[in-house]
Amino acid sequence: MTETGLTAEAIALRSAEIRGLEGLASKPMSFGLLAWRRFLRHRLALIGAVGIVLIALGFIVQPWTSSWDFDEIDPIALGGDQGISAQHWFGTDDIGRDLMVRTFHGGRSSLQIALVVAVVSTLIGVTLGAVAGYFGGWIDVLLGQVTNLFLIVPALLVLAVFAKRWDNKNSLAIVIACLLWTGIQRVVRGLVFQIKEQEYVQAARAAGARPGRILVRHVLPNVVGPVMVNLTLTAGTAIALESTLSFLGLGVKPPTPTLGNLVFEAKGRIDSQPIKVLLPAFFIVAITLCINFLGDGLRDAVDPKAAGERAG
Amino acid sequence: MFAYVIRRVLATIPLLFIALYSVHVGVSFTTDPLAEFYQCLPRCQQGYDLISDQYDLDTNIWVRPFAWFGDAATGDLGRSNELGQPVSTILKTRGWNTAQLAIPAFALSTGVALMLAIYSATHKYSAGDYALTSLSFVGIALPTFVVGLLLQTTFAVWWQDWFHNKPFWTQGKHADSFGQFLSSATLPILTLTIVSVAADSRFGRTAMLEVLNADYIRTARAKGLSRRRVVWRHGLRNALIPLVTLWALNFSILLSGSVITESIFSWPGLGPPFIDGLGEADIDLVLGIVIFGSFLVITFNLIADVLYGVLDPRIRYD
Numbered sequence: 001m002t003e004t005g006l007t008a009e010a011i012a013l014r015s016a017e018i019r020g021l022e023g024l025a026s027k028p029m030s031f032g033l034l035a036w037r038r039f040l041r042h043r044l045a046l047i048g049a050v051g052i053v054l055i056a057l058g059f060i061v062q063p064w065t066s067s068w069d070f071d072e073i074d075p076i077a078l079g080g081d082q083g084i085s086a087q088h089w090f091g092t093d094d095i096g097r098d099l100m101v102r103t104f105h106g107g108r109s110s111l112q113i114a115l116v117v118a119v120v121s122t123l124i125g126v127t128l129g130a131v132a133g134y135f136g137g138w139i140d141v142l143l144g145q146v147t148n149l150f151l152i153v154p155a156l157l158v159l160a161v162f163a164k165r166w167d168n169k170n171s172l173a174i175v176i177a178c179l180l181w182t183g184i185q186r187v188v189r190g191l192v193f194q195i196k197e198q199e200y201v202q203a204a205r206a207a208g209a210r211p212g213r214i215l216v217r218h219v220l221p222n223v224v225g226p227v228m229v230n231l232t233l234t235a236g237t238a239i240a241l242e243s244t245l246s247f248l249g250l251g252v253k254p255p256t257p258t259l260g261n262l263v264f265e266a267k268g269r270i271d272s273q274p275i276k277v278l279l280p281a282f283f284i285v286a287i288t289l290c291i292n293f294l295g296d297g298l299r300d301a302v303d304p305k306a307a308g309e310r311a312g
Numbered sequence: 313m314f315a316y317v318i319r320r321v322l323a324t325i326p327l328l329f330i331a332l333y334s335v336h337v338g339v340s341f342t343t344d345p346l347a348e349f350y351q352c353l354p355r356c357q358q359g360y361d362l363i364s365d366q367y368d369l370d371t372n373i374w375v376r377p378f379a380w381f382g383d384a385a386t387g388d389l390g391r392s393n394e395l396g397q398p399v400s401t402i403l404k405t406r407g408w409n410t411a412q413l414a415i416p417a418f419a420l421s422t423g424v425a426l427m428l429a430i431y432s433a434t435h436k437y438s439a440g441d442y443a444l445t446s447l448s449f450v451g452i453a454l455p456t457f458v459v460g461l462l463l464q465t466t467f468a469v470w471w472q473d474w475f476h477n478k479p480f481w482t483q484g485k486h487a488d489s490f491g492q493f494l495s496s497a498t499l500p501i502l503t504l505t506i507v508s509v510a511a512d513s514r515f516g517r518t519a520m521l522e523v524l525n526a527d528y529i530r531t532a533r534a535k536g537l538s539r540r541r542v543v544w545r546h547g548l549r550n551a552l553i554p555l556v557t558l559w560a561l562n563f564s565i566l567l568s569g570s571v572i573t574e575s576i577f578s579w580p581g582l583g584p585p586f587i588d589g590l591g592e593a594d595i596d597l598v599l600g601i602v603i604f605g606s607f608l609v610i611t612f613n614l615i616a617d618v619l620y621g622v623l624d625p626r627i628r629y630d
Contacts, residue, residue: 148327154602157586161338162342270469281458289450
């Protein structure tokens with residue numbers, strides 16, 4: 001008998017147990033880490049993310065490196081409407097402005113609008129959704145009716161009415177955001193409605209936490225995933241809405257270019273110079289595509305139902 | 313059931329009222345029906361008075377909608393000054409023109425999207441599924457005006473004007489023969505179809521996959537039903553439930569006029585006068601189209617809810 005009173009078998013058994021315990025105790029991956037891994041495995045999402053970063057970088061850098069300004073008229077091209085040349089890679093518009101600089105500058109405006117719309121509408125939607133889902137009652141009924149109202153009143157009408165008054169980039173973005181918050185509001189409302197019945201929220205309530213603290217500390221962290229997905233997809237919708245509005249001549253006022261404005265300006269000459277419609281249209285499609293890939297990948301990454309690390 | 317429908321319709325009346333009221337006030341604030349007259353006063357005093365009288369411009373902007381509501385309650389939707397016709401006539405003739413595009417486009421897109429969705433869901437992760445998914449991603453990213461312009465330039469300008477749909481070509485849209493109708497309506501119908509097929513098929517795939525993973529499908533397979541019967545009777549019927557709402561909304565939106573497609577192809581439907589009316593303070597016309605559109609949305613939403621009960625006998629209305 002040794003002092004420790006352990007036989008060889010017992011020691012072997014003990015160490016196996018400890019190994020087993022260690023296996024269990026090996027740090028479980030956090031939700032964020034799991035989501036990140038799933039996202040990296042999702043090839044399309046990665047393509048989307050890289051694509052959108054490259055496009056955005058191009059939009060930001062190119063206007064600096066160009067020798068032309070977006071509203072500068074090239075006196076040599078004054079007759080206007082030149083085709084592709086070494087001087088003007090995308091040609092010039094009908095009054096002799098360099099279309100390459102205008103396209104990239106316009107892309108920057110479009111992305112800026114999309115970003116503002118996504119952030120503002122998400123902020124409105126999450127706040128109202130959390131309040132409606134947590135407190136319920138008349139405010140929930142009211143917000144439900146507002147959502148129904150938005151189904152009846154055509155979005156284009158609201159945009160056209162307000163676009164007349166506020167036709168610069170940021171105010172147009174705010175108007176679009178005021179139209180797009182209902183979707184995320186319904187999502188967050190539904191989620192908060194479920195979460196507020198969970199034990200940990202009841203525990204927090206029993207411990208005397210105020211509603212504001214419970215919402216911010218315990219409820220909202222659990223809706224971050226769906227909110228991020230929605231934020232991304234809203235940016236895509238915003239690009240489409242802005243370009244449609246501009247196509248009808250109701251968007252941001254000239255001389256500021258946006259991708260939709262450029263299509264609007266070139267569409268009259270589409271039969272002779274289709275490239276001038278196709279280039280901005282290509283960027284609209286490319287941005288939307290990348291954003292949708294990204295959103296789809298995020299959706300799979302944050303979906304708690306997705307099994308393990310298997311990417312969809 | 314009947315009581316349910318009545319209750320639903322009554323519940324939408326205040327909503328409709330608020331919608332029309334805010335549209336009226338919004339349009340009145342941002343446009344001025346008298347804009348053309350300030351230059352020519354006092355020569356055109358008569359026209360000035362006529363317009364002021366028609367839109368009750370001497371009353372307060374917040375009270376003005378009620379005069380319109382009063383007329384609308386008696387069935388008088390007013391008159392469009394831009395088109396020179398009563399609004400009810402415009403809704404009838406132009407609404408029919410729009411329907412000529414909307415009905416075929418809806419039938420085509422729904423049918424094609426459903427077939428694609430079933431194929432994708434039953435052949436999950438196959439090469440065909442990947443191809444369709446990628447295509448639908450591109451389709452969703454394509455704005456309507458890009459599709460319309462591309463189709464128009466390719467098939468109506470470059471290729472020898474097959475469809476007699478040259479840009480700005482506005483004559484002959486009132487089809488005298490079926491052939492004539494086909495030649496002018498094919499491209500706009502195709503545009504509307506392409507735009508909706510992409511999103512619809514993706515939504516359909518998700519709905520179908522969710523159903524095919526359900527326990528009762530496994531049961532159906534286990535008890536030895538044929539693959540076809542499992543997919544079409546047990547799978548599709550349940551997958552249709554979420555799709556019906558989407559279709560109802562799509563159809564009502566199509567029927568209330570597609571501004572972009574109709575403008576590109578100069579189609580005399582409800583879309584273009586709606587946008588023009590907003591710019592030219594044609595308030596009666598704008599409100600007429602809004603009320604028409606909301607009736608469609610409400611009606612089709614209701615039909616979708618009733619269809620729920622048919623598709624899923626567990627749903628009861630009381």
